[in-house]
Amino acid sequence: MTLTERLGAIAPQSWLRVSIGVAVLTIALKTLAWWVSNSVGLLSDAMESLVNLASAAFALLMVRVAQQPPDAEHPYGHHKAEYFSSAFEGLAIIVAALAIIAAAVQRFFHPQGLDQLGWGLGLSVLSSAFNGVLAWAMLQSARVHRSMALEGDARHLITDVWTSAGVVIGIALVAATHWLWLDPLVAVGVALNILREGWDLVWRSSQGLMDKRVERSVQAEIDRVLKSFEHPKIRFDHITTRRSGRRRFLDMHMHMPANWTLRRAAEARGAVEQALMSAVPGLRASIQLLPSDVEAHSEDAEDLP
Numbered sequence: 001m002t003l004t005e006r007l008g009a010i011a012p013q014s015w016l017r018v019s020i021g022v023a024v025l026t027i028a029l030k031t032l033a034w035w036v037s038n039s040v041g042l043l044s045d046a047m048e049s050l051v052n053l054a055s056a057a058f059a060l061l062m063v064r065v066a067q068q069p070p071d072a073e074h075p076y077g078h079h080k081a082e083y084f085s086s087a088f089e090g091l092a093i094i095v096a097a098l099a100i101i102a103a104a105v106q107r108f109f110h111p112q113g114l115d116q117l118g119w120g121l122g123l124s125v126l127s128s129a130f131n132g133v134l135a136w137a138m139l140q141s142a143r144v145h146r147s148m149a150l151e152g153d154a155r156h157l158i159t160d161v162w163t164s165a166g167v168v169i170g171i172a173l174v175a176a177t178h179w180l181w182l183d184p185l186v187a188v189g190v191a192l193n194i195l196r197e198g199w200d201l202v203w204r205s206s207q208g209l210m211d212k213r214v215e216r217s218v219q220a221e222i223d224r225v226l227k228s229f230e231h232p233k234i235r236f237d238h239i240t241t242r243r244s245g246r247r248r249f250l251d252m253h254m255h256m257p258a259n260w261t262l263r264r265a266a267e268a269r270g271a272v273e274q275a276l277m278s279a280v281p282g283l284r285a286s287i288q289l290l291p292s293d294v295e296a297h298s299e300d301a302e303d304l305p
């Protein structure tokens with residue numbers, strides 16, 4: 001096995017635990033970097049890592065809750081737990097970004113000297129190196145295990161490595177030019193990026209809670225399967241889909257000649273269901289059997305006012 005395959009074989013939950021450990025280490029290193037240098041740019045970078053810690057902890061919780069099997073009170077499962085945690089995570093990110101902007105604006109009007117920038121930058125680069133390696137390893141595992149939670153966490157870590165790189169460049173410029181205003185400017189830049197990330201998370205969570213339809217690639221796969229069952233006497237209509245965490249749901253009608261026996265119709269329906277479920281992992285298809293010339297009453301019911 002190559003190193004990539006070995007890393008990929010490690011379960012998402014284990015990686016999320018590792019990433020919580022690395023987030024704690026990163027917070028310690030970056031807080032130290034801010035402490036020795038007095039730079040708000042480095043402080044904003046440390047705050048960003050605090051958000052990482054919260055994200056990794058929530059992602060771990062989410063994977064656990066979402067994996068719980070359906071029970072009497074939640075017969076469709078617990079997959080939407082993901083959206084609650086990611087919405088909360090997004091709000092936490094937004095609060096962190098606003099705190100950074102407040103600190104940076106204050107520093108802009110009351111500039112303070114920076115010390116020991118070499119140490120501050122060194123510590124920041126060291127912790128970014130840890131994060132970069134971890135993010136790469138997590139992506140290998142996310143690919144193998146098809147884990148959205150893990151992939152999200154890894155992509156978030158990668159953006160952090162880039163923001164840290166921006167902070168390091170900005171602070172190095174402060175050291176070279178002694179333009180103190182550059183430090184709060186860098187901090188605001190980081191904060192705006194964090195704000196965008198937070199908003200993106202809140203937006204995607206709200207879409208999930210509102211039963212967004214499946215991804216285009218999944219829809220294409222469904223269309224392909226239905227096309228393979230094309231038959232002059234069979235009609236598929238009223239196809240609706242929705243997603244719930246890692247689960248995908250499909251509701252549709254399958255119209256067949258009224259004189260087919262129930263057994264023949266049920267066998268045809270069963271074959272379509274099997275094909276759909278093997279084409280789209282995690283899909284739950286619910287197919288209503290109807291005669292060719294009859295439509296379901298639910299379709300002509302008036303909607304709620």
Ligand SMILES: [Zn+2]
Nearest residue numbers: 237238253295
């Ligand atoms: Zn129909």
